[in-house]
Amino acid sequence: MLAAPDLQDRVKSVVIQGWSEQTRASYGAGLLVYHVFCDSRNISEQERAPESTNLISMFISILSGLYSGRTIHGYIYGIRAWHTVNSLPWALHEDQISTMLKGAAKLAPPTMKQDRRQPVTAEIIAAIGKTLMPNEPFDTVFFACLTTVFYSAARVGEFTLRRLNAFNPAEHITLAHIRDDTDRNGFHTKVFSLLRTKSSQNGEEVNWARQNGPTDPLAAFNNHLEVNSPPINGPLFAYKKDSSHRPLTRQTFVLHLKKAAKMAGYDDVQGHGIRIGATLEYLLRGIPFDVMKVKGRWASDAFRLYL
Secondary structure, eight states, X not given: OOOOHHHXXXXXXXXXXXXXXXXXXXXXXXXHHHHHHHXXXXXXXXXXXXXXXXXXXXXXXXXXXXXXXXXXXXXXXXXXXXXXXXXXXXXXXXHHHHHHHHHHHHTSOGGGSOOOOOOOOXXXXXXXXXXXXXXXXXXXXXXXXXXXXXXXXXXXXXTSBSSTTOOOTTTSOOGGGEEEEEOTTOOXXXXXXXXXXXXXXXXXXXEXXXXXXXXXXXXXXXXXXXXXXXXXXXXXXXXXXXXXXEEOBHXXXXXXXXXXXXXXXXXXOOTTHHHHHXXXXXXXXTOOHHXXXXXXXXXXXXXXXXX
């Protein structure tokens, strides 16, 4: 029995929420490129979905040599997501498509191939800390966010905002979403309840414990609370600016990370390198791979590449 049109629309809207806003935008770009490809070859609407291995193979072959393997891979995921939203089967010859995607990655132009990102280590963070003023509102919020992201092995975007006016209390973490916990071994941890993440629309929890030395996230976090006094129902990492609070955006954080790292004598430091460095730090401490996989919230073993 077919569902009523309004119910079908409701199903689609719920399915769409399964992806983050950023992921939906990326998938939309891939879908647009796919339809341009089909239009240029007079491929009918009926032939475009459900998808065929032959058509997807031609699409990948046309893009190969023009785009990075990661971009092409994302475009294919966008087409698959389109099928999911419209309840269409996705029955391709996966081995062939997977092999073609690997081939496309090798054919990517040299300018499209990204260099391996260097890890941001605890030593680099300590050096960055020396360039900061401990009582200056922005430096304080920056260092608190940096150490929290590092020791919780989180993503920068999970603790910062995309734009200054992007705060949404239903999506972004505040002081009200933090608690102190103690495990069965008596270790005290700070637990952060992320309301929505790239991996889970229902949110996830991350945590860190007190550390010895200048990169201690507890000392940095407490200093942030004392200096900035962020509003309990506002962005967690907000700093005093004039007579109000300004949220820390991802762009501002990453730009200052690069600037401070350069002042400390480290070049080519990137935001994603924090998570890489955190993974390396914990693995070198003897944390088992399976435990690190859970802490980093990875669905696959891709994080092993960080070694």
